[in-house]
Amino acid sequence: MNRTLxxxxxxxxxxxxxxxxxxxxLNQLQHICSLYFSPEYITDGQEYFAQLKPDQKVEFRTTFxxxxxxxxxxxxxxxxSDVIFSVYDTEKNLLFTNANYNNSPYWDFxxxxxxTCIIQVDVQNQKFTPGYVMLLIGYKx
Amino acid sequence: xxxxxxxxGVYFLLLILLLPIAFTxxxxxxxxxxxxPSALHQPYKPDTLSFLIKFESSLFPLPSPYQVAHLVxxxxxxxxxxxxxxxxxQKQYTTSLKQALNLGIYGTNLSYINIYERTPQSIxxxxxxxKLTQELGLTPAFNxxxxxxxxxxxxxxxxxxxxxxRTYRVADTYLRESDRTEIGALILAGGWIESxxxxxxxxxxxxxRELINRLGEQKHPLDxxxxxxxxxxxxxxxxxxxIDMFIDLAYEFDGIIYSYSYKEPKVDVDNKIIYINSxxxxxxxxxxxxxxxxxxxxxxxxxxx
Numbered sequence: 001m002n003r004t005l006x007x008x009x010x011x012x013x014x015x016x017x018x019x020x021x022x023x024x025x026l027n028q029l030q031h032i033c034s035l036y037f038s039p040e041y042i043t044d045g046q047e048y049f050a051q052l053k054p055d056q057k058v059e060f061r062t063t064f065x066x067x068x069x070x071x072x073x074x075x076x077x078x079x080x081s082d083v084i085f086s087v088y089d090t091e092k093n094l095l096f097t098n099a100n101y102n103n104s105p106y107w108d109f110x111x112x113x114x115x116t117c118i119i120q121v122d123v124q125n126q127k128f129t130p131g132y133v134m135l136l137i138g139y140k141x
Numbered sequence: 142x143x144x145x146x147x148x149x150g151v152y153f154l155l156l157i158l159l160l161p162i163a164f165t166x167x168x169x170x171x172x173x174x175x176x177x178p179s180a181l182h183q184p185y186k187p188d189t190l191s192f193l194i195k196f197e198s199s200l201f202p203l204p205s206p207y208q209v210a211h212l213v214x215x216x217x218x219x220x221x222x223x224x225x226x227x228x229x230x231q232k233q234y235t236t237s238l239k240q241a242l243n244l245g246i247y248g249t250n251l252s253y254i255n256i257y258e259r260t261p262q263s264i265x266x267x268x269x270x271x272k273l274t275q276e277l278g279l280t281p282a283f284n285x286x287x288x289x290x291x292x293x294x295x296x297x298x299x300x301x302x303x304x305x306x307r308t309y310r311v312a313d314t315y316l317r318e319s320d321r322t323e324i325g326a327l328i329l330a331g332g333w334i335e336s337x338x339x340x341x342x343x344x345x346x347x348x349x350r351e352l353i354n355r356l357g358e359q360k361h362p363l364d365x366x367x368x369x370x371x372x373x374x375x376x377x378x379x380x381x382x383x384i385d386m387f388i389d390l391a392y393e394f395d396g397i398i399y400s401y402s403y404k405e406p407k408v409d410v411d412n413k414i415i416y417i418n419s420x421x422x423x424x425x426x427x428x429x430x431x432x433x434x435x436x437x438x439x440x441x442x443x444x445x446x
Contacts, residue, residue: 030314039303042207042302042303042306043306043307043310061361061365062361062362062365063358063359063361063362064417065208065355065358066421068208069414089401089403089419090401091401091403093403093419095406095415095417095419096406096408096415101408101410104413106413107413107414107415108412108413108414108415109414109415109417110414110415110416110417111417112416112417112418112419112420113417113419113420113421113422114354114355114358114421114423115401115417115419115421116361138306139207139208141207141211141302
C-alpha cells in the first residue's frame with residue numbers, strides 16, 4: 001500500500017512538472033510569435049500550436065476570403081531553428097513558401113478572390129530536438 | 142523478492158526524472174547542448190511522404206466574427222438590432238453547453254454592434270459576456286483587467302476589436318491548457334453560427350452578391366467545425382443533436398457549385414506581401430440559399446433557446 005502511494009506520488013509530481021514545463025514553453029512561444037503580430041492585424045481568436053517530432057509536418061486547411069489581407073506568423077521555441085511554412089491551394093499548387101526567403105517568420109497575403117489553402121508547417125534545424133511550433137493568423141481590417 | 146523503496150530512494154528517483162526537464166528548459170533559454178539528440182531532422186521537401194499531423198482541435202473559423210461585421214458595414218448595410226440574440230436570454234443558459242455556445246454568439250454580436258459604434262448596446266453585451274465567462278470559470282482569461290480595458294476603449298472600435306479578439310485567443314489557450322477544449326470548440330461553434338446567421342439574414346434581405354458569395358464559401362470552415370465537434374458526439378443527446386444539425390447543413394453546402402483556377406502569385410519581397418491571384422467562383426441558387434438560411438436559423442434557434 002505504502003509502495004503504491006509512493007509510486008503514485010512520484011508519477012504525479014513528474015507529470016505536474018512536465019505539464020508546467022510544457023505550459024512554460026507555450027508561454028515563451030506566444031511571446032515570440034506576438035512580436036511579429038502587429039496591432040493592425042486582428043487575430044482569428046485562436047493560437048495554433050503543435051509538438052513536432054522527427055519527420056513530422058503540421059498541416060491544416062483554411063479558407064482565405066477575397067479582397068482581404070492576412071498575416072501569417074509561424075514560430076518555434078527551438079533555438080537555432082527555423083519554421084518553414086508553405087501555402088498550397090487544394091490542387092496542390094504551391095502558392096508560397098518562406099523557405100525561398102530565408103525562412104522569414106511572417107508574411108502578408110493579399111487575396112483577390114477567396115481561396116481554400118493547405119498550410120504546412122515544418123521545423124528546420126540540423127540537430128532535431130522536440131519542441132513546439134505555433135501559428136497565428138490575422139486579417140487587416 | 143519485492144523491491145523496497147525508502148524515502149532516499151524516492152528522492153533519487155525524482156531527481157532522475159527531473160533531470161531531462163531541467164535540460165529541456167535550459168535548451169529553451171538559450172544554451173544549446175552540442176551533444177544533444179542525434180536524430181537528424183530531414184530537410185524540407187514539399188512532396189515527401191513525411192508523417193503529417195494536424196493542429197490539435199484546429200479550426201479556423203473564418204470569416205472571423207470581426208470580418209463579417211466589417212464586410213457588412215463596408216457594404217453600407219444599416220445596423221439591424223433584431224438579428225442579435227437578446228441579452229435577457231442569458232439567464233436561461235444554465236448548462237455549460239448553452240453557456241459556451243452563447244458566449245460565442247454574444248462575442249459575434251458585440252463585434253457587430255461595435256463596428257456600428259453603438260456604445261450603450263456594447264456595454265450591455267459586454268456585461269452579458271462577463272456573466273457567462275464567470276459561469277464558465279473563464280475568469281483567468283476574461284479577468285478584471287480585460288473588462289476595465291474594454292470599458293476604457295468602449296468608444297474606440299478598433300481597440301475594442303483587437304482586445305476582444307486577443308482575449309478570445311487567450312481564452313482558447315487557457316481552455317486547452319486546462320483540458321477543457323470542448324468549451325473552446327463550443328465557443329467557436331456559437332461564434333461561427335452567429336456569423337453565418339448574420340450573413341444569411343442580410344444576404345436574403347439585400348440580395349447582395351458579395352454576402353451571398355461569402356456565405357457560399359463556408360463549406361470548408363463548416364467541415365473543419367464538424368471535425369472539431371465530432372469527438373463530443375456521445376457526451377449527451379443534446380451534443381449529438383447539435384452535431385447532427387451541423388452535418389445536415391454540410392450536406393446542403395455540397396450542393397453549391399464552386400470553381401477555381403490557379404494563377405501564379407506575385408511576391409513583393411520589399412513589403413513582404415504575396416499577391417494571390419488565383420480566382421474562385423461560387424454559384425448558389427435561390428433554392429439553396431433559402432434551404433441553407435433556414436437550416437442555419439434552426440441551429441441558431443437550438444443554441445439560443
